[in-house]
Amino acid sequence: MGGKVVTISSGKGGVGKTTATANLGISLASLGKKVVVIDADIGLRNLDVIMGLENRIVYDLVDIVEGRSKLRQAMIKHKKFDDLFLIPAAQTRDKMAVSPEDMVKLANELREDFDYILIDSPAGIERGFRNALEPADEVLIVTNPEVSAVRDADRIIGLIEAADKGPGRLIINRLKTELVKKGEMLSSDDVFDILGLSIVGIIPEDELVLSASNSGIPVTLNMQSKAGMAFNNVARRVIGEDVPFMNLDESRGIFQRLAKLLNGR
Amino acid sequence: MTNLLSRLFGRAKKGSGATAKDRLRFVLQHDRINLPPERMEEMKSEILAVIVKYLVVDKDRVEIDLEQRDRRHSKLVAEIPVAIHTPPSNSKQITDSSALADVAESNGANNGSDAQSAEDEAAKPEAPKDAVEAKADEGEDEEDKKA
Ligand SMILES: Nc1ncnc2c1ncn2[C@@H]1O[C@H](COP(=O)(O)OP(=O)(O)OP(=O)(O)O)[C@@H](O)[C@H]1O
Ligand SMILES: [Mg+2]
Numbered sequence: 001m002g003g004k005v006v007t008i009s010s011g012k013g014g015v016g017k018t019t020a021t022a023n024l025g026i027s028l029a030s031l032g033k034k035v036v037v038i039d040a041d042i043g044l045r046n047l048d049v050i051m052g053l054e055n056r057i058v059y060d061l062v063d064i065v066e067g068r069s070k071l072r073q074a075m076i077k078h079k080k081f082d083d084l085f086l087i088p089a090a091q092t093r094d095k096m097a098v099s100p101e102d103m104v105k106l107a108n109e110l111r112e113d114f115d116y117i118l119i120d121s122p123a124g125i126e127r128g129f130r131n132a133l134e135p136a137d138e139v140l141i142v143t144n145p146e147v148s149a150v151r152d153a154d155r156i157i158g159l160i161e162a163a164d165k166g167p168g169r170l171i172i173n174r175l176k177t178e179l180v181k182k183g184e185m186l187s188s189d190d191v192f193d194i195l196g197l198s199i200v201g202i203i204p205e206d207e208l209v210l211s212a213s214n215s216g217i218p219v220t221l222n223m224q225s226k227a228g229m230a231f232n233n234v235a236r237r238v239i240g241e242d243v244p245f246m247n248l249d250e251s252r253g254i255f256q257r258l259a260k261l262l263n264g265r
Numbered sequence: 266m267t268n269l270l271s272r273l274f275g276r277a278k279k280g281s282g283a284t285a286k287d288r289l290r291f292v293l294q295h296d297r298i299n300l301p302p303e304r305m306e307e308m309k310s311e312i313l314a315v316i317v318k319y320l321v322v323d324k325d326r327v328e329i330d331l332e333q334r335d336r337r338h339s340k341l342v343a344e345i346p347v348a349i350h351t352p353p354s355n356s357k358q359i360t361d362s363s364a365l366a367d368v369a370e371s372n373g374a375n376n377g378s379d380a381q382s383a384e385d386e387a388a389k390p391e392a393p394k395d396a397v398e399a400k401a402d403e404g405e406d407e408e409d410k411k412a
Contacts, residue, residue, distance in 0.1 A: 147285050147292075154293050158336060183280025190286045194293065196335045 002111035003034075006118050006238065007136035008171075009160075011152030013123030015144045016173035019209060020201075020231065021120035022050040023220045027235030029084035030220075033115040036075065038106075039089035040132040041122040042098060048088045051078065052216025062090035065102045071109060080221070085114075095127040100134035107135035116238075125159055133160065139168040140200060140238075145175055145186035154195060169200035171234060176205045177248045201234035203227050204248045294331050298339050305331070312343070321348035 008021045018041075025037040039047035042061065048054040056076045059069035064087070078084035090097065103119075110117045121132035133139065139160050143153040153170075160166050172188050179185035188202045206227035212219040219228040220235075226248065233243045295301055300308070309329045316322055323346040333339045 147289055150289055151292060151296065154296065154336070158297070161336070180282065183282045185282050186285050186289075187282065190282065194286065194289050 003114040003117055005107045005111070005135045005137045006116060007121055007132045007139045007165075008118060008142060009121035009129060009132060009139055009156055010123060010142045010149075011125070011154075011156035012143070012149045015142050015149050016171075016203070017123075017142050018046045018050050018120050019213070019218075020140070020142050020171055020173065020203075020234075021118050022047060022218045023228070023231035024235050024238065025051070025084055025086075025118055026078075026081070026218050026220045027232045028116050028118075028238070029078065029081040030232075031235060031239060032083075033239065034083040034113065035081075035116045035118065036085040036087060036110055036114050037118045037120065038087045039120050040098075040103070040128060041120060042089045042093055042095045042128060043091065044122065045089040045091045047120050048076075048086060049216060050213055051086055051218060053078065053086050053088075054216070057088050060088045060090040061106075062093045062097045064106065065098050071106070095122070095131065098131050100130050103131045104135045125156065129156070129159075133163055133165055136165050138238075139165050140171055140234075141168050141197065142171045142173055143191065143195075144173055145180075145188070145191055147186075150186070150191055150194060157195060157197060167197055170195060170197045171201040171203065172199060173201075173203045174205045175202055175248065200237050201230060202245055202248065203230040203234075294333055294339070297333065297336055298331065313345075316345060316347075321350075322346070323348065 006024075008017045008024070010017050018039075021037055025035050028035045037047060037051070038061065039045055040061070041047075045060075048057060053076050059074035061074070063069040064071055064074050075085040075087055078086070107117055107119075117135075119132045119136065122128035141153050141157060141160070143149045157166070157168060160168050170191065172191055175188060176185055180187045188199060192199055204226045206219065206225055208222055208225040209219050209227050212222065212225075212228075218231075219225045220231045222228050226246075229246060230248075233246065236243045291302075295305065312329065313322065313324070313327060326346045327344070329341065329343045329345075331339060332342050
């Protein structure tokens with residue numbers, strides 16, 4: 001069967017699918033894997049800018065599907081990694097230009113030459129999501145520790161299971177450790193209790209994610225970034241390594257240490 | 266002051282995170298069976314309305330709840346305490362009453378709260394059978410109808 005197709009989806013929009021896809025792509029490539037990332041968000045192309053590849057685009061996903069471009073012609077090689085490629089979404093077409101069957105055919109071709117095919121799913125539960133889901137061997141569901149995002153994640157998880165693509169694994173993104181400690185944010189354990197899926201990543205809120213998207217250099221390439229490290233750990237779990245969850249508790253001020261003592265934890 | 270201290274040291278009682286979890290649990294229960302809370306309440310009263318046609322129900326202690334182990338396993342669990350009919354000491358109904366006594370016993374054996382309701386009921390004054398039916402129709406209006 002060759003390479004593995006991993007779809008990144010969410011339900012609610014804006015929770016970090018594209019950020020996760022870009023970073024996983026880079027991390028997997030830096031782990032020596034042959035990777036292609038596909039932007040399935042037709043009409044709302046984004047993965048290209050997050051990866052800093054926007055000005056190299058000639059052809060896109062719809063061009064491949066409609067036969068205007070050979071597969072290889074449309075694939076954009078990453079600047080740093082020779083074994084990392086992007087297939088960009090079409091910007092001026094709508095989601096109906098691609099069908100789930102088209103995606104399966106494309107994925108099967110890519111499986112022959114690549115270890116991982118990552119698909120960045122659009123938000124929602126419609127055609128674009130179906131396109132991204134159909135070829136998937138595994139689905140990663142991104143959510144934020146927040147009521148509406150978790151609710152929508154539950155919905156998408158139901159659809160993933162109904163399509164026999166389950167159970168899927170969770171990436172909990174934008175966790176604010178300080179707020180969790182104060183009891184003012186759902187913890188990763190809470191989200192696990194509610195959704196009942198295993199967690200493949202816990203990514204802290206990190207300002208460096210914004211700078212990374214500004215510069216088109218994903219945050220995993222920044223050694224200073226906790227979010228980057230966390231994404232890197234996700235990649236290692238995806239390839240089957242057993243990586244312990246990192247301690248996101250960065251604040252080691254006098255008050256926190258006192259609190260730890262007082263609360264006995 | 267203790268409040269301030271506990272907040273300073275990061276041990277608030279029940280923050281909005283816990284509220285979020287409760288609210289999510291509730292909303293997902295209904296999402297997952299595709300039945301909004303409002304409709305669920307409607308269904309409960311309909312169920313009760315049917316049962317009340319046949320049995321005397323202790324309405325205050327009725328519990329009909331949705332239990333969810335996970336996304337795929339939901340069940341509706343109902344606990345509906347019903348009054349045990351105590352027949353009048355009239356000799357004509359002896360066969361009836363022994364049958365009812367059996368039911369009361371077996372209920373008592375597997376369920377503590379049912380046994381409790383049997384006792385409660387036994388303590389009440391005896392009502393003839395038709396009075397019980399009248400109660401089923403008219404709610405709290407008890408006894409002495411026929412006597
Ligand atoms: N861990 C993080 N810390 C801080 N900001 C983040 C983090 N993850 C994502 N963001 C920010 O959240 C925003 C949305 O991220 P992203 O575009 O990856 O979401 P998405 O799920 O792909 O959105 P859409 O549904 O529109 O495709 C971006 O501005 C991104 O910089
Ligand atoms: Mg996106």
